[in-house]
Amino acid sequence: MDFNIETEEIKKTDEICKLNIIDFEPFIINDNFINNCISKSQSLCQDQCQSQEQNEEEKNLYKKNDNYYNIKFKDNLFWIFYILKYGFSKFEYETSDSSLNNNLNKKTNKKNDNNFASKGKIFILEKEEKFKMLEILKRKKDILKKYKLKNFNNIEEDLIHNEIISLKTFFSLILIENLNIILLENNKYYELKFNNINSELNIIEKIDNKYYIKMDFDENYIENIKEKYLLINNFDSKLKSIGSYKLDDLIDLAKKLNLEINKNEKKKITKKYLYDLISEVY
Numbered sequence: 527m528d529f530n531i532e533t534e535e536i537k538k539t540d541e542i543c544k545l546n547i548i549d550f551e552p553f554i555i556n557d558n559f560i561n562n563c564i565s566k567s568q569s570l571c572q573d574q575c576q577s578q579e580q581n582e583e584e585k586n587l588y589k590k591n592d593n594y595y596n597i598k599f600k601d602n603l604f605w606i607f608y609i610l611k612y613g614f615s616k617f618e619y620e621t622s623d624s625s626l627n628n629n630l631n632k633k634t635n636k637k638n639d640n641n642f643a644s645k646g647k648i649f650i651l652e653k654e655e656k657f658k659m660l661e662i663l664k665r666k667k668d669i670l671k672k673y674k675l676k677n678f679n680n681i682e683e684d685l686i687h688n689e690i691i692s693l694k695t696f697f698s699l700i701l702i703e704n705l706n707i708i709l710l711e712n713n714k715y716y717e718l719k720f721n722n723i724n725s726e727l728n729i730i731e732k733i734d735n736k737y738y739i740k741m742d743f744d745e746n747y748i749e750n751i752k753e754k755y756l757l758i759n760n761f762d763s764k765l766k767s768i769g770s771y772k773l774d775d776l777i778d779l780a781k782k783l784n785l786e787i788n789k790n791e792k793k794k795i796t797k798k799y800l801y802d803l804i805s806e807v808y
Contacts (some may be wrong), residue, residue, distance in 0.1 A: 559727070594738040599648065602690060602737050603696045608655060608737065610705050610728055621648060656685040659699055666702050673701060708751060709737075709790055712807065713784045715755040756782040768801045776800035783807055 580744045595614075597605045599621075660682060663670070667678060675681075675698055684695040691699075693709075697716070700707055704720045711732040719727070727748075729740035754778060771779075776797055780787055785803055787795060 561656070563596070593741050594733070596736075596738055600651075601652065601691060603693070604691050604699075606651065606730060606737055606739055607696060607699045607703075607705075610700070610707070611703055620651060653685055659702075660685045662702055663698060669701055670698055673697075708748070709750060710755060711756055713782060714758050715751055715756050754782065764800075765805055768797060771797065771801070773797050773800070776804065779804050 551646060564769070595609075596602075597609075599605050605617070663678075663681065663685075670676075670678065670681075673679075675694060681695045681698050684691045693716075697718070700718055706719050706727045707717070708727065709716045709730040709732075729743055729748075729751075731738050731740055773795075777787065777795075777800065780800055780803060783804060785807065787800075787803075
C-alpha cells in the first residue's frame with residue numbers, strides 16, 4: 527500500500543472540510559451574524575424611508591396647501607392654462623421626472639445630466655405647446671378683437687420669445703379654448719364665462735406675486751369675490767377719465783381696491799384726490 531497517496535488524500539479532505547466551514551461561517555448564528563443582520567436591517571429601513579420621503583416630496587411638488595395648486599415652473603400662468611386645457615393628470619404625467627427620464631439617453635448615468643435633460647424636455651414641451659397655440663390664435667384673431675384684446679404682436683412676442691406670458695396673453699389662450707375662469711389679482715377680478723355646460727368654473731388667485739389654482743370653493747366664495755373685489759370688464763382696461771366718475775363712484779372703487787381713506791377728513795376728500803389714489807394701483 528502506498529501510504530504517501532493516502533496521506534495526500536487525507537490532506538485534501540481536510541482542506542475541503544476547512545473550506546466548507548469557512549464558507550458557512552457568515553451563516554453561523556453568533557454575535558457577528560446578529561450584528562450584521564441589525565446593520566443590514568437599519569440600512570434597508572433607511573433606504574425605504576428615504577424612498578418614501580422622496581415619493582411624498584414628488585407628490586407634493588405642486589401643492590401649496592390643500593386649497594391651492596402650485597406650479598413649480600417659472601411661467602406658471604402658461605402652465606395653469608395647460609392644466610385647464612388638458613387636466614391635472616396629463617400635466618403631472620408629462621412633467622414628472624419618471625416620464626421625462628423615459629426619454630433620456632440610456633447611456634447617461636449621471637444625475638446632473640438627467641436633471642439637465644429633464645429641464646430641456648420641459649422647455650421643449652412648453653415651446654411646442656406655445657407655437658401650437660400661436661397658430662390657433664392667428665386663425666382666431668376676430669375673437670380677440672371682440673374682447674378688445676389688441677396688439678396681437680405683443681401676444682406673439684410673448685409666446686415666441688418671452689420667458690413668462692402676460693395676463694393679456696393668458697386671457698387670449700383662455701378665450702379661444704372657451705374656458706370659464708375668475709382670476710383674482712390685487713383686489714380686482716376678471717371673469718370669463720361661456721355657455722358651455724361641460725366647462726366648469728376655475729378660480730385663479732395671485733398670492734405673493736405668483737398665480738395658483740383654487741382647488742376647493744363654493745357659491746358663497748364666488749359671491750364674496752363679486753361683493754368685495756372690483757370687476758375689470760376690459761382686459762386692456764384703463765381707468766376712465768376723471769369726468770366719467772362721480773365722487774361716490776370713486777369712493778366705492780377705492781374701497782374695493784382696499785385703499786385707505788381718512789374718514790376724519792371726509793369733507794376734504796375730492797374727486798382728484800381719490801382719482802390719483804386709485805390711479806396708482808389700478
